[in-house]
Amino acid sequence: MKKMYFALAAFLMTAVAFSQGTVTGTIIDGDSNSPLPGASIVVKGTTNGTSADFDGNFTINVSDASGSLVISYIGFISKTVTYTSEGSLGSIILQPNAEELEGVVVTGIMDIAKDRETPVAVSTIRASEIQEKLGSQELPEILKSTPSVYATKSGGGFGDGRVNVRGFDSPNIAIMVNGIPVNDMENGFVYWSNWAGLSDVTTAMQVQRGLGSSKLAISSVGGTINIVTKSTEQEKGGAVTLGGGNDGYLKTNVSYNTGKLDNGFAASILLGRTAGDGYINGTEFEGYNYFIGLGYEPNEKHNFQFILTGAPQVHNQRTTSFFNVAELSDYIEYGKKYNYNDGTLNGEEFGWRKNFYHKPIVSLNWDWEINEKSTLSSSVYASFGRGGGTGDIGVGPSFGFASSSRYRNPENGQVDYELISRFNGGEAVTFYDGRDYQLSPNGDGEYITTSFGDGLARRASMNSHNWYGAIVNLHTDVSENFSYDFGIDLRTYKGIHYRRMDNLLGADGYVDGDDINNPDHVIRASDTIESDFSSILNVFKSIDNEEKIDYYNDGIVNWLGAFGQVEYKNEIISAFLQGGVSQQGFKRIDYFNYLDSDPAQETDWENILGGNIKGGLNANIDEENNVFVNAGYYSKQPKFDAIFLNFLNDLNPDYRNEKIFGVEAGYGLNLGDFRAKLNIYRTSWKDRFVNVEVETITGDEGFANISGVQQIHKGIEIEADYRASDVVQFKGMISLGDWEYSGNVNGVAFDDSQNVIDDDVNLFLDGVKVGDAAQFTSNLEMVVRPLEGLKLSANLFTASKLYASILAEDFDEPDHNGSLRLPTYNLVDAGAYYKFKLAGSNEISLAFNVNNVFDKEYIAESLTNTFASPGDDTYEGISTSNKAFFGFGRTWNVSIRYNF
Numbered sequence: 001m002k003k004m005y006f007a008l009a010a011f012l013m014t015a016v017a018f019s020q021g022t023v024t025g026t027i028i029d030g031d032s033n034s035p036l037p038g039a040s041i042v043v044k045g046t047t048n049g050t051s052a053d054f055d056g057n058f059t060i061n062v063s064d065a066s067g068s069l070v071i072s073y074i075g076f077i078s079k080t081v082t083y084t085s086e087g088s089l090g091s092i093i094l095q096p097n098a099e100e101l102e103g104v105v106v107t108g109i110m111d112i113a114k115d116r117e118t119p120v121a122v123s124t125i126r127a128s129e130i131q132e133k134l135g136s137q138e139l140p141e142i143l144k145s146t147p148s149v150y151a152t153k154s155g156g157g158f159g160d161g162r163v164n165v166r167g168f169d170s171p172n173i174a175i176m177v178n179g180i181p182v183n184d185m186e187n188g189f190v191y192w193s194n195w196a197g198l199s200d201v202t203t204a205m206q207v208q209r210g211l212g213s214s215k216l217a218i219s220s221v222g223g224t225i226n227i228v229t230k231s232t233e234q235e236k237g238g239a240v241t242l243g244g245g246n247d248g249y250l251k252t253n254v255s256y257n258t259g260k261l262d263n264g265f266a267a268s269i270l271l272g273r274t275a276g277d278g279y280i281n282g283t284e285f286e287g288y289n290y291f292i293g294l295g296y297e298p299n300e301k302h303n304f305q306f307i308l309t310g311a312p313q314v315h316n317q318r319t320t321s322f323f324n325v326a327e328l329s330d331y332i333e334y335g336k337k338y339n340y341n342d343g344t345l346n347g348e349e350f351g352w353r354k355n356f357y358h359k360p361i362v363s364l365n366w367d368w369e370i371n372e373k374s375t376l377s378s379s380v381y382a383s384f385g386r387g388g389g390t391g392d393i394g395v396g397p398s399f400g401f402a403s404s405s406r407y408r409n410p411e412n413g414q415v416d417y418e419l420i421s422r423f424n425g426g427e428a429v430t431f432y433d434g435r436d437y438q439l440s441p442n443g444d445g446e447y448i449t450t451s452f453g454d455g456l457a458r459r460a461s462m463n464s465h466n467w468y469g470a471i472v473n474l475h476t477d478v479s480e481n482f483s484y485d486f487g488i489d490l491r492t493y494k495g496i497h498y499r500r501m502d503n504l505l506g507a508d509g510y511v512d513g514d515d516i517n518n519p520d521h522v523i524r525a526s527d528t529i530e531s532d533f534s535s536i537l538n539v540f541k542s543i544d545n546e547e548k549i550d551y552y553n554d555g556i557v558n559w560l561g562a563f564g565q566v567e568y569k570n571e572i573i574s575a576f577l578q579g580g581v582s583q584q585g586f587k588r589i590d591y592f593n594y595l596d597s598d599p600a601q602e603t604d605w606e607n608i609l610g611g612n613i614k615g616g617l618n619a620n621i622d623e624e625n626n627v628f629v630n631a632g633y634y635s636k637q638p639k640f641d642a643i644f645l646n647f648l649n650d651l652n653p654d655y656r657n658e659k660i661f662g663v664e665a666g667y668g669l670n671l672g673d674f675r676a677k678l679n680i681y682r683t684s685w686k687d688r689f690v691n692v693e694v695e696t697i698t699g700d701e702g703f704a705n706i707s708g709v710q711q712i713h714k715g716i717e718i719e720a721d722y723r724a725s726d727v728v729q730f731k732g733m734i735s736l737g738d739w740e741y742s743g744n745v746n747g748v749a750f751d752d753s754q755n756v757i758d759d760d761v762n763l764f765l766d767g768v769k770v771g772d773a774a775q776f777t778s779n780l781e782m783v784v785r786p787l788e789g790l791k792l793s794a795n796l797f798t799a800s801k802l803y804a805s806i807l808a809e810d811f812d813e814p815d816h817n818g819s820l821r822l823p824t825y826n827l828v829d830a831g832a833y834y835k836f837k838l839a840g841s842n843e844i845s846l847a848f849n850v851n852n853v854f855d856k857e858y859i860a861e862s863l864t865n866t867f868a869s870p871g872d873d874t875y876e877g878i879s880t881s882n883k884a885f886f887g888f889g890r891t892w893n894v895s896i897r898y899n900f
Helices: 002-016 127-133 140-147 328-336 416-425
Strands: 020-030 040-043 050-052 057-062 067-072 079-083 087-094 121-126 149-152 162-165 173-177 202-210 223-229 239-246 251-255 265-277 285-299 304-310 313-316 343-345 348-350 354-358 361-369 372-395 448-450 458-475 481-503 509-512 520-523 548-570 573-591 606-620 625-638 656-672 674-695 701-723 728-741 743-751 756-762 774-784 790-803 825-837 843-851 860-861 885-888 891-899
Touching: 020 140, 040 057, 079 087, 121 127, 121 140, 121 674, 127 140, 127 202, 127 790, 127 825, 127 843, 140 149, 140 162, 140 202, 140 774, 149 756, 162 173, 343 416, 348 606, 361 481, 458 548, 509 548, 520 573, 548 860, 674 756, 701 756
Parallel strands: 020 087, 173 223, 448 509
Antiparallel strands: 020 057, 040 050, 040 067, 067 079, 121 202, 149 162, 202 223, 239 251, 239 891, 251 265, 265 285, 285 304, 285 313, 304 361, 313 354, 343 348, 354 372, 361 372, 372 458, 458 481, 481 548, 509 520, 548 573, 573 606, 606 625, 625 656, 656 674, 674 701, 701 728, 701 743, 728 774, 743 756, 774 790, 790 825, 825 843, 843 891, 860 885
C-alpha cells in the first residue's frame, strides 16, 4: 500500500507541474543485481518525485532540460545522478549500506560495520538471501559462503548446528542479537537450538572476522556475528509462508505488520511451527517460534522498541557425548544416517538423547536524540532459559555400560529399550551377548536401579538460567569529522544446574546417593518429569519441588563493563580507537557436595578484571580502491570452570586471564561490475586453560589443571563478485588458514583429595594443528536471471585441511603423530527462486533448494584423533575406530510465500 501511495502522490505532483519531458531508468541492487521495487526518485531541490515499480523501473516528468535525480532506498547508499535530456538513464546501481539495514531495531548499540569505512573484515548476509537459500538448513550454515567460516550440523538434530570463525568455536566468537550479547556467561557457548526461529525474523546477519567493531569488551577472538531482527517500523502488510522438504519436514509461518500509525505506534507479530522426522534416524523434532514487536515514536527525538522473541523446541539427537558416539565402522555397517541412540519404546520413537529448551528474550530499546550532536541509545533486556538434554544413567547388568553391544540389536544397530525395560522390571531376559540377566528386588520386593549398580534409566541434565542486562551508549558528534562514544554494559546471570529423572524404563524407582544432605534418596515414577513442551513453556515455574539427582549447583556471574570510542572520518580517511574494561564476578553454590550447614556450600565472590584496546584505519584511495588496517589486544577473563575446579567449590590458585593480540590488513576493489576484497590476519591466543585427565604409572588417577596453552591463527581471505551481464553473476571466496598450537606446557596433577600425584605433567603441543574446522575453504557461486523475477543459482563448496577435534591429553608424549587430517570434500548446492506480482502490492515467491546435489558422502568432523595402524580397517585412509560424524547427504526444501 505504501508503494501505491508513493505512486499516487508522484502522479498528482507531476500532473500539475509544467512538464517538458520524461526521464526513465531502472534501479538495481548492486549486491544481488536484482530490481529494487519502491526505490524513491526525486528531482533534486524539488518535491517532484516518484517510486520504482515491481521491476525497478521508473518514469518521472521533469520541467528542466537538465538536472539531477536523488535515488534512495532504505538499506542502501543514496545516489545522485544527472540527466541532460529526456530519455533513459539505463540501470542505476545502489550499493547496500550496512549502517542503514532495513528494520534495524536500534542503531546506537549494534556496531554494524560499513563498507569502505569501518576498518574490519566483514561479510553481510541479507534477509532476501536467507529467504531464498536457507531452506531446511540451520541458520549458521548460511554463513559457509563467507571466508574462514566452517559450519556443520554436528549431532545432526534440529538446531544442533555449530559454527567456527577463523578456527575459533562459539565461546570465542561474540554472537549478538540486536546488539545484545547472547553467549552463555559461564562457558561462552551458543546453542543454536535455543534460537531455532531466529531465521524467520532476521533482517541481516553480519560476520565481522577478527576483533570486530563492537565497542563492548566481549570475547570476539575469532569474530563477531551480528544478527539484526525485524523491527516494528515496517510498512503495513503481512506474509504467509509454507515450506516442506525431505524426511517429513514441514514449516509454516504467518506474520503481520501494522506499519507506523498516525499516533506513532506500530506493531509486528510472527508465529511459526517447524516439525519433521529428521534426516538422521531417530531425530524427530518439533519447534515453535514467536516474535512480538511494539514500537512507539512520539516525536522526532524519541523512539521506543519493545521486542519479545522465543523458540521452544524439542528434538531427538544423534548424541554428541564423547563416550556414546558411533564409530565409523558402525556407519559403514548401518548407513550414514545411523543413530547410536535410536530405538523404540512402547511402539514409539525413543532414544537416550533428547534436547528440550525454551529461551525467550525480551528487550526494551530507547533512542533519544538529545540535540543535534548527541544521541543516547539504551537497551535493557532479560532472558530466561529453561531446559536441557537427556541421556543414560546407571550401568547395565554385570557393570556393563549403556553403550555396550549387549543392548543393541546387531541386525539394525538399534538400542532395544523394550528389553532394558523388561530387565528393569525384574523379568529374566536374554541380552544380545547371549547371556541371561535378571535384576534382583530389594527387601520390599521393588526393582530399584542406581547409578552404580544394575539397571539403566534416562535422566535429564538441566541447564537453566536467569539473565538480566542493560547497555547504554552516548554518541556525540564533536564536529563534522570527530565523534566519541561512551557507555556501560551491565549484566547479571544465574545458571541453574541439576539432573532429574526423565524415564525409569520399567523400574519401580531409582536410588541417588550423591546428595550429602539427602543420602539414599529414592526417586519414584511419580517424581519423574517427561522432557517435553509442558516442562519448558512456563519459564517462571519454580523448580523447588523437582526431585534432583547426581548434582545440583548454581553458577552466578556478574558483569560490570564500561567502554569508550573516538572516531574520525572524512571523505578519505576513517579511523577509530576503542577501549573497554570489565569486571566479572564469579560465585558458585553447591547444594549436593556440601552440607547445608557448611559455609563452604557457597563461595565468596571471585572478581577478575579484564579489558581490551583496539583501533583501526581505513583509507579510500579513490572511488575504486580502499585499504584498511586494525590491531587490538584483549585481556579476557577465564571461563567459569577454570575458576572453580573439578565441579566443586575449589578455587583454582593459578587462574589467569587469556591474552589475545590480533592484527589485520585488507584491501578493497570496486569497479562496479567487479568487486573484490583481500584480507590477511594473525591472532595470538595465550594463557588458555585446559583440564586433563591423568593416570600415573602406579595407577593413580586425577586431573591436571594447566594454564599457558597458546594458539597462533593466521591466514588469507579473498572475496569477489563479478556481474558478467544483466543475466549472469559470479560470487566466490577462498580462505586459507594456518592454525596451530605454539609451545609446550606443563602442570601439576592432583587426585580427588587434592593430593599431588604427578608434579610434572607435560603436554607436547608445539606445532600441533588446531582441529574441528577446515583451514581451507572455498565457494564459487553462479547466479543466472534468465527471466523477469526468476533467479537460478548453483555453488561449489570445498573444505580441506580439516583436522579432528583433539584432546590436550592426547599429546602427553613427545613422539606423536599430531592432528588427524580428515579427507577433503566438495559439495554442490543448487536453488531456484521465483517471484511474481499480484494485484496491488501483493506478491508470491517460490523457493526450491537442493543441498549436496550429488549426495556426496563425507566426514564433517571427528571427535577422536586415532591414526590407523598396519592391518586396521580404514575409510578413505581414516581408522574406522574413530568416532566421527558423516555430513548430511542430499536434502531438499521447497517453500511458497505470499506477501500482502
